[in-house]
Amino acid sequence: MFEYFPGNYVWNLGVVAALNSGGLIDEVDRACRPIRELAAQGSDVGTGEFMASWTAVVDDLVSLAAADEAAGNLRSAGQKYFRATNYLTQAERMQSAHSPDRRAVYQRCLDLAQKAFDLLDPGVSRVAVPFEGTFLPAYFMSAGPGAPCMIMWNGLDSTKEHMYVSGFPQELRERGISTLMVDCPGSGEALRFGGLTARVETEDWAAACVDHLLERGDVDTSRIGLVGWSLGGYYAPRAAAFEKRLALCVAWGANHNWGEVQLRRLEREGENPVPHYWDHVMWVWGAPDIDTFIKKAADVHLDGVVEQITVPFLIAHGENDRQIPLKYAHRSYEQAVASPRRELRIFTPAEGGAEHIGLDHLPHMSVFIADWIAAQFAAPGPPDGAQNPGPSGTSA
Numbered sequence: 001m002f003e004y005f006p007g008n009y010v011w012n013l014g015v016v017a018a019l020n021s022g023g024l025i026d027e028v029d030r031a032c033r034p035i036r037e038l039a040a041q042g043s044d045v046g047t048g049e050f051m052a053s054w055t056a057v058v059d060d061l062v063s064l065a066a067a068d069e070a071a072g073n074l075r076s077a078g079q080k081y082f083r084a085t086n087y088l089t090q091a092e093r094m095q096s097a098h099s100p101d102r103r104a105v106y107q108r109c110l111d112l113a114q115k116a117f118d119l120l121d122p123g124v125s126r127v128a129v130p131f132e133g134t135f136l137p138a139y140f141m142s143a144g145p146g147a148p149c150m151i152m153w154n155g156l157d158s159t160k161e162h163m164y165v166s167g168f169p170q171e172l173r174e175r176g177i178s179t180l181m182v183d184c185p186g187s188g189e190a191l192r193f194g195g196l197t198a199r200v201e202t203e204d205w206a207a208a209c210v211d212h213l214l215e216r217g218d219v220d221t222s223r224i225g226l227v228g229w230s231l232g233g234y235y236a237p238r239a240a241a242f243e244k245r246l247a248l249c250v251a252w253g254a255n256h257n258w259g260e261v262q263l264r265r266l267e268r269e270g271e272n273p274v275p276h277y278w279d280h281v282m283w284v285w286g287a288p289d290i291d292t293f294i295k296k297a298a299d300v301h302l303d304g305v306v307e308q309i310t311v312p313f314l315i316a317h318g319e320n321d322r323q324i325p326l327k328y329a330h331r332s333y334e335q336a337v338a339s340p341r342r343e344l345r346i347f348t349p350a351e352g353g354a355e356h357i358g359l360d361h362l363p364h365m366s367v368f369i370a371d372w373i374a375a376q377f378a379a380p381g382p383p384d385g386a387q388n389p390g391p392s393g394t395s396a
Contacts, residue, residue, distance in 0.1 A: 001320075001360040004032050009271045009322065010043035011050070013359060014090045020362035021086050021165040031057040031087060043275040047094050051105070054091035058084045062112070069119070078120025085112040086165040093157045096276045097283035106159075106192050113139075113161050123173075124164070129182060131208040134196070137189040138182040138209075141169045148223030148247075148377045149178040151209045155230025155253075155357075156284060157274045159188035166362060171370040177377065178219060182209060184235060186284040197286030198231075200299045206239035210246065223247050223377050227369065229357045230273070233315075233324070234258050234300055237332065241308035248312040248376045250369055253321065253357040254329035257301040261324060262294060271322040273356070306332050312341035312376045316369055319346050320354040341376065 002019070005011045018028055031054040038046040061084040068077035092105045099105075117124045123142050128135035139160055150172055152163050160181040163169065169179035183190040184205055186198025206226065213219045224245065228236030229252035240249035255261075264270050265277070274280050278290055287293035306313075313336050317329035326346070333344040345368060347353035352361025353368075 001355045004028075005036065005039035008039045008043055010273065010275055011039050011094075013273065013356070014094055016355075016359050017162070017362070018086055018090045020359060021162065022083060022167065023086050024083065027057050027061070027083065027087070031091075043272070047096065047275050048099075050094055051091045054087050058088045058091075058112075061087075065115070074119045078116050078118075081112050081115040082120055082165060085109060085116055085161055088112060089159060089161045089165065093159070093162075094275055097279045103192055106189070109159070109161050110189065113164065127180075127212070129180075129208050129212045131196075131205055134194055136182050136184065136196075136205060136208060137194070138180055139164060141173055141179045141181070142218065143173045143176050143178040145218045146220050147176055147178045147218075148225070149180060149213055149219045150373060151206070151213070151224065151226045151246075152179055152181045153184050153226070153228035153232040153235050154182075154187045155228070155232045155235075155255075155273075156187070157280065158230065159183060161188070166366065168366040168370065171367055172373065175370055175374040177370075177374065180209060180213060184232075191284065198284050200238075200296075202235040202239045203242035206243040206246070210243060214245075225249065225373060225377070227252055227373070229253055230323075231255055231258060233357075234302060237302055237306050237309060237313070237336075240311060240313070241302075241305045244310070246311060248314075248373065249309060250314045250316065250373065251332060252316050252365075252369060253324055254315045254317045254332045255302075255324055256306075256328035256332045257303070259294075259297040259300045262297045266294070270325070271356075273323055302332060303335070306336045307338060309336050310338050310340070312379075313339040313343070314369065314372050315342075315344045316358070316365060317344070317346055318354040318356060318358055318360075318365075319348045321356045323356045341379075343372070345372075 002016055003012045004015045034053045035049050061080045065077040065080035088109050095102055125140050127138050127140050129138050160183045163181040172179050185196035190196040214221050225248040226236045226246050227250035233251040233253040233255035236249055237251050240246050282293050285296055315329050315332050336342045353365040358365030
């Protein structure tokens, strides 16, 4: 993985996420150079300075975009708003859960994303998915009337804005597949503005997402799938095991036993995804203290769950994932015995995509996943006596 800040995994993850989601290396360098020495003090120290330095680049881009708009150069303006959304999204997710201006910064992310949609990608619309008396905020990217659709869920610290700038929904659209990008409970706007916290039973909000798509009238309701990255690698398989209206499932990072991962992190084993980690997870899960959180997390696993997945199931995992051990990818694959088409795809350092959810080479992993989804939607169904393919390394 490209390591702009030697020894600071968490900050480096933000850098590669930005670069591999449409960022430009000159702009990312200008955001990072002023805080290069500060990074040596660890991931928690200096996140305020991280925000300030990255925001300065965002401010420059917004000024240039406004000038483009005034001159009538709307596509150029939209491209700059797109990159500004990317950078601010990565900086915002690095902040403490207790940061007093976090809501205001995230509102700016929403506003910048909307400007990008308006000027660059008018096929993307903001939607509200009804859920338990409130709603799940989402973006819908249409591939046209009657297209199949993937529901996309984020993880512990990402947002629907990062889903959009990642390029993955655009790859699906090019393959004739729409995408519903959802801020799940415990993430993004659902957490920051709606106060919705994460829960074990992800099938609850899967049902809400499917209900919404069934009511839209512009989706092929027989071909609705679900993909989740990072902690979504738990959320999505759990939902697919119990929400039987889904036609396929992708675990983008095999989070088979996230509760065990938390015990490892208590022992300082493995890497954390964000600074101020324990404050962040207690915020996401609505836990008042670490002991309560650890008790909740003990139930966040897929043992006895993936056995109930009865649709095509892809597990995509990086060989060098420093957050989620590779063994969990094998465990999900081995237990998913009822899936008619299960596949384990392991991405190696030699090809790229070997880090957590492939962030070191995100387009490589995302294109593979998009191709797999398109193939499953196009397939008529497994022939009688079909065998599940075995785990794969550098080839499908």
